Amino acid sequence: xxxxxxxxxxxxxxxxxxxxxxxxxxxxxxxxGYRNTRYRAALPKxxxxxxxxxxxxxxxxxxQNRPLLIDVQAITLRPESEAFGISWLPxxxxxxxxxxxxxxxxxxxxxEPHMLSYLKSNLQRLTRGDPKLPLVFYCVVDCWMxxxxxxxxxxxxxxxxxxxxxxxxxxxxxxxxxxLAKPVPLQEMTDSxx
Amino acid sequence: xxxxxxRTCWPVIHERAxxxxxxxxxxxxxxxxxxxxWGAKEYNLEPREIAPGTYVLLGHNEHFNFRNGGNxxxxxxxxxxxxxxxxxxGPSRLYGEQMRAVIERITDLPLLxxxxxxxxxxxxxxxxxxxxxxxxxxxGTIEGIRSQGExxxxxxxxxxxxxxxxxxxxxxAETVKSGIVDIGGHRLRLMALDGHTDxxxxxxxxxxxxxxxxxxxxxxxxxxxxxxxxxxxxxxxDQLSAIKYKVxxxxxxxxxxxxxxxxxxxxxxxxxxxxxxxxxxxxxxMAEVLVADAPPAVTRLAVFTEEYQRSVTHLFPxxxxxxxxxxxxxxx
Numbered sequence: 444x445x446x447x448x449x450x451x452x453x454x455x456x457x458x459x460x461x462x463x464x465x466x467x468x469x470x471x472x473x474x475x476g477y478r479n480t481r482y483r484a485a486l487p488k489x490x491x492x493x494x495x496x497x498x499x500x501x502x503x504x505x506x507q508n509r510p511l512l513i514d515v516q517a518i519t520l521r522p523e524s525e526a527f528g529i530s531w532l533p534x535x536x537x538x539x540x541x542x543x544x545x546x547x548x549x550x551x552x553x554x555e556p557h558m559l560s561y562l563k564s565n566l567q568r569l570t571r572g573d574p575k576l577p578l579v580f581y582c583v584v585d586c587w588m589x590x591x592x593x594x595x596x597x598x599x600x601x602x603x604x605x606x607x608x609x610x611x612x613x614x615x616x617x618x619x620x621x622x623l624a625k626p627v628p629l630q631e632m633t634d635s636x637x
Numbered sequence: 638x639x640x641x642x643x644r645t646c647w648p649v650i651h652e653r654a655x656x657x658x659x660x661x662x663x664x665x666x667x668x669x670x671x672x673x674x675w676g677a678k679e680y681n682l683e684p685r686e687i688a689p690g691t692y693v694l695l696g697h698n699e700h701f702n703f704r705n706g707g708n709x710x711x712x713x714x715x716x717x718x719x720x721x722x723x724x725x726x727g728p729s730r731l732y733g734e735q736m737r738a739v740i741e742r743i744t745d746l747p748l749l750x751x752x753x754x755x756x757x758x759x760x761x762x763x764x765x766x767x768x769x770x771x772x773x774x775x776x777g778t779i780e781g782i783r784s785q786g787e788x789x790x791x792x793x794x795x796x797x798x799x800x801x802x803x804x805x806x807x808x809x810a811e812t813v814k815s816g817i818v819d820i821g822g823h824r825l826r827l828m829a830l831d832g833h834t835d836x837x838x839x840x841x842x843x844x845x846x847x848x849x850x851x852x853x854x855x856x857x858x859x860x861x862x863x864x865x866x867x868x869x870x871x872x873x874x875d876q877l878s879a880i881k882y883k884v885x886x887x888x889x890x891x892x893x894x895x896x897x898x899x900x901x902x903x904x905x906x907x908x909x910x911x912x913x914x915x916x917x918x919x920x921x922x923m924a925e926v927l928v929a930d931a932p933p934a935v936t937r938l939a940v941f942t943e944e945y946q947r948s949v950t951h952l953f954p955x956x957x958x959x960x961x962x963x964x965x966x967x968x969x
Contacts, residue, residue: 482791483791484790484805583798584798584802616677616799
């Protein structure tokens with residue numbers, strides 16, 4: 444009876460400090476707990492929300508539930524300038540899981556307003572507003588962006604989330620077919636001449 | 638599916654058998670095309686015994702890429718009567734594991750010690766596979782790995798991708814300095830040099846005459862300069878010239894018994910700094926300097942064009958500033 448109220452503030456303090464315990468550099472995570480730098484590193488066991496799946500489970504999920512597969516692999520976004528419109532600039536071909544939707548850069552720790560609305564409006568469109576439609580987020584092996592994307596989707600209210608941390612690398616290692624990816628354009632890209 | 642047959646000299650094949658054959662060929666073709674993607678990645682590490690009980694694993698003379706998985710480095714190991722001494726652990730957890738498997742195929746003896754020559758990622762990111770063994774390095778190397786190791790790890794993912802899966806930084810726990818150590822009956826002379834980086838460990842196994850130079854020496858491959866202090870590096874090369882050894886294992890490139898690679902590394906560094914200094918004093922800009930005007934002895938080195946351009950970004954700005962400060966250049 445006495446223990447709980449006394450222990451609680453200490454527990455809260457420890458929980459709040461845990462993200463900082465990982466490294467002296469507290470910019471590794473944003474204040475909301477998104478991974479904010481050094482995105483390529485070994486991943487934690489658990490996703491921030493939803494369920495973690497492996498390749499076998501993803502194959503079964505695709506067969507049974509027809510989930511949305513969201514690829515968040517990051518590429519260069521060339522901003523609008525005098526000579527050129529805003530544009531995606533991949534420096535190599537992206538091969539990803541068939542039937543995936545590529546929403547690049549939506550796995551960053553901090554999203555600028557136009558990127559957040561890009562993610563929101565595409566998820567809204569693809570799920571037709573159904574927060575229970577199964578969503579699978581991935582990028583490549585050992586990439587925190589997929590972890591961030593699951594967290595972001597959870598914050599946006601989606602309730603049926605899957606995290607596939609092995610990504611396109613795991614899919615290929617299993618001998619499964621990858622297809623050439625095309626990034627979904629930003630609203631501003633379709634507004635300007637292409 | 639209707640299959641039409643021409644009247645030829647070939648025997649008539651049953652329709653089903655033909656379809657089967659088509660499918661078989663297609664399947665085999667797809668399997669063969671997909672083959673490189675199948676299964677776990679293999680570095681194909683082949684140990685070469687260069688002295689009794691002393692083995693090296695030679696890396697490719699390339700830059701890091703998704704094909705070589707970062708294996709551009711020479712690592713080695715020494716079998717003593719009591720156990721194994723490892724020198725450098727490669728660019729990834731996977732390399733370290735596969736290197737350890739190579740060692741365990743050759744001997745049952747325990748691992749005694751791992752030495753890391755310097756802080757570059759291709760030399761130490763395999764440490765995870767050797768965490769149960771004391772990992773030793775110079776103090777400067779340990780400090781460098783502590784402060785920059787995570788950045789190197791992240792960067793290696795960009796360069797070698799899935800080969801890096803599960804790799805994390807393991808900082809060497811044991812500090813070593815110049816001096817003689819006796820391990821398993823092998824007398825090792827440890828030399829704390831610098832120049833390629835702030836702390837470069839060179840090891841002479843006096844018992845076998847094998848000299849592990851780390852990246853003080855590059856053989857037939859353009860030296861890398863991201864942390865270089867060229868005058869110190871040249872001084873280190875002079876010190877190596879005075880050593881008697883039977884076989885030299887450079888950080889990159891083929892092992893050899895002669896002094897040619899010391900002279901080659903020295904020659905390259907002298908040409909590089911001379912050429913860039915002249916350009917700085919002539920008021921050239923970095924863009925003009927990026928296209929090298931180099932003699933054949935230099936351009937024939939593996940990865941020359943790429944390394945030269947990287948070296949320009951490492952070294953030219955300071956030379957420019959120096960030339961301006963010394964009043965050697967007319968500022969426009």
